[in-house]
Amino acid sequence: MRIKFITPALIFAAAVSLGLAAAPANAANASGMMKSSGMMNVSNMMSNRGCTACHAESNKVVGPAWGWVAYRYKGENHQKAVQAVAKFIIVGGTGYWSKWTGSMPMPSHPNISRKQVDAIATWILKQPPIKPPKS
Numbered sequence: 001m002r003i004k005f006i007t008p009a010l011i012f013a014a015a016v017s018l019g020l021a022a023a024p025a026n027a028a029n030a031s032g033m034m035k036s037s038g039m040m041n042v043s044n045m046m047s048n049r050g051c052t053a054c055h056a057e058s059n060k061v062v063g064p065a066w067g068w069v070a071y072r073y074k075g076e077n078h079q080k081a082v083q084a085v086a087k088f089i090i091v092g093g094t095g096y097w098s099k100w101t102g103s104m105p106m107p108s109h110p111n112i113s114r115k116q117v118d119a120i121a122t123w124i125l126k127q128p129p130i131k132p133p134k135s
């Protein structure tokens with residue numbers, strides 16, 4: 001009977017070769033590494049969360065360029081600026097940028113962790129400041 005050769009080890013080997021077993025193992029390693037080192041890949045986080053659909057480094061897409069946001073807060077207390085930007089990412093809405101965006105609202109992101117949103121806000125504020133064009 002051929003069937004008795006299908007052992008759990010063979011099934012595992014087949015799963016690995018299909019990438020089925022390897023994928024969750026890698027994901028577990030990756031999140032373990034992030035926890036232990038405290039390192040987060042902000043640009044991955046932002047593309048996973050869809051930020052890059054509406055934002056780019058130096059030009060307006062739907063929302064302001066990261067450089068414009070850095071310019072807005074240039075010279076302000078860094079911690080306060082991080083708090084303000086982090087809060088805006090969580091609650092969303094319209095406001096300061098309406099002139100440039102035609103009052104398009106920024107969606108809210110209530111499910112983002114404090115650690116992630118702080119890392120994102122810090123990264124945005126570190127981008128080279130760009131003066132927004134006259135609206």
Ligand code: HEC
Nearest residue numbers: 049050051054062063088094095096097098101104105106
């Ligand atoms: C559907 C499009 C859209 C998406 C998706 C989006 N944004 Fe925005 N974002 C906007 C718009 C529009 C504004 C301008 C809001 C205003 O008028 O103040 C904005 C504004 C901002 C600002 C400026 C805040 C300030 O204090 O000046 C930051 C920072 C920002 N977004 C970050 C993010 C991040 C991070 C994500 C992903 C988690 C994201 N956005 C996703 C459209 C978007």
